[in-house]
Structures are given as C-alpha cells and as structure tokens.
Amino acid sequence: MFARAVLLVLSVLAAEQVYAGRWTRIRGGLKHVTASINYLWGVNKYDDIFICTRPCNGGWRHIPGKLKQIDAGDTEVWGVNKHDHIFKRSADGSGRWRHLNGRLKHVSASGNGYIWGVNSNDDIFKCKKPCNGRWKHIPGKLKQIDGGYTYVYGVNSRDDIFTRRVDGSGGWRKISGKLKHITASGFDEVFGVNSAGNIYRCKKPCYGRWKMMSGKLQQCDATFDKLVGVNRYHHIFKRSLL
Secondary structure, three states, rough: OOOHHHHHHHHHHHHHHHHHHHEEEEEEEEEEEEEEEEHHHHHOOEEEEEEEEEOOOOEEEEEEEEOOEEEEOOOEEEEEOOOOOOEEEOOOOOOOOEEEEEEEEEEEEOOOOOOEOOOOOOEEEEOOOOOOOOEEEEEEEOOEEEEEEEEEEOOOOOOOOOEEEOOOOOOEEEEOOOOOOOOOOOEEEEEEEOOOOEEEEEEEEOOOEEEEEEEEOOEEEEEEOEEEEEEEOOOEEEOOOO
C-alpha cells in the first residue's frame, strides 16, 4: 500500500514537472529562430538559412543565401546579412530574396502594418508595409526591436525596455526591468530574455510585471499559439502558449 502511494506521488510530481517544463526540443541547431503562423525560419552559426513547416519537428529545408538575423511575418520573411544589407521574400520560401535600400543590423517583420529595424548606430527606423525601402527615422536608440499588433517593443544598449505604438505615433514609454532581447509578436503577451538567459513574460501592453518562466534561452520569438527560442548551445525549443 505504501509503495503504491509513493509511486502515485512520484507520477503526479513527474506529470507536474512535464507540464511546468512544457519545452519540446526541435532537431537541428540555430543561432536565431523566428515563427510565423505556418512556418519556422532560422539561421545557423554560418548564417545559412532554413525553413520548417509547422508544427516542425526538425524537417528543416535549406534556403539559398546568407543572413545573420531573420524575422518572419504572416506573408513575408525579412533578414539582414553580415554587411547589414536588408532582404525579404515570401514567408513560404517561394520566389527569391529581394534586396531593399538601407542598412540595418536587426529587422522586425511582425509589426502590424509596419517593418521596424535598428542600424549599427542603434538608430531606429520604420517602413510602411509592403515596404520598398523608404525608411523613416524614429527618435531614440535601441539595439533590438520587435513589432506586435498594437505596439512595438525594444531594448537599448543598457538592456532598458521601451514601447510605443506600432505606427510610430506618440513617444517611447519605459518599462521596468532589464532584457537583452524582446519579442512583441505573442497574441496577448510580451516575451524576452535577460543577460543570464532567463525567460520572462508580461501581459500586454506590459507595465513591468514580468513573470519568470522555466528554461534558459538566448533569443525567442512568439506567435498566437507558440513560443520558440534557441539557447547558447544553439539548441532549438518550442512551447505551447495555449
């Protein structure tokens, strides 16, 4: 009887641990990953580009080209190469890369109606979709930025967190906390990682009430139903948000 009780407790604890962990590893190795409704995109340490049809269990398909950072929207995927040249193509991988005017070190395709990006000087730019390279400078300094449906979020060189409306109107509002990378493309939450690799979530529009999640990541990206990310070993993970 005692042995059965112990086994029951252990099975409950194991089930709770699995539920709490909820991260599933995806085969492959990437330094940066991004998610759209139907696809995952990513780049590896050699700047090689890959696409995987969701739910994606590791069936990555190589896409010609080289990018150091990539971000997927519903209809297009955008990226920048080691020279900060900007490219885009269809989110399903069809067609070819199109080179756009400008230079960015980081670009975000997930903003509702707008592409956002920052250059090597941490200057901030936006471009109205479909965007043909007519960038508009936005005051402020950010090292990384990500657009959502209503707001755009970013972090500066001191890991301070800021947000403003995705169309660029109004001013920047500072959010308490420290993050080195942030994603605004979750349905009703903002996600980010700090310098120690800890993962956090905050209910939109987010006023700094961050909740720490399990696991360690260096970069992450969200959709309405999934959070994906990579750790410092370039292992790829996904987690349900439903």
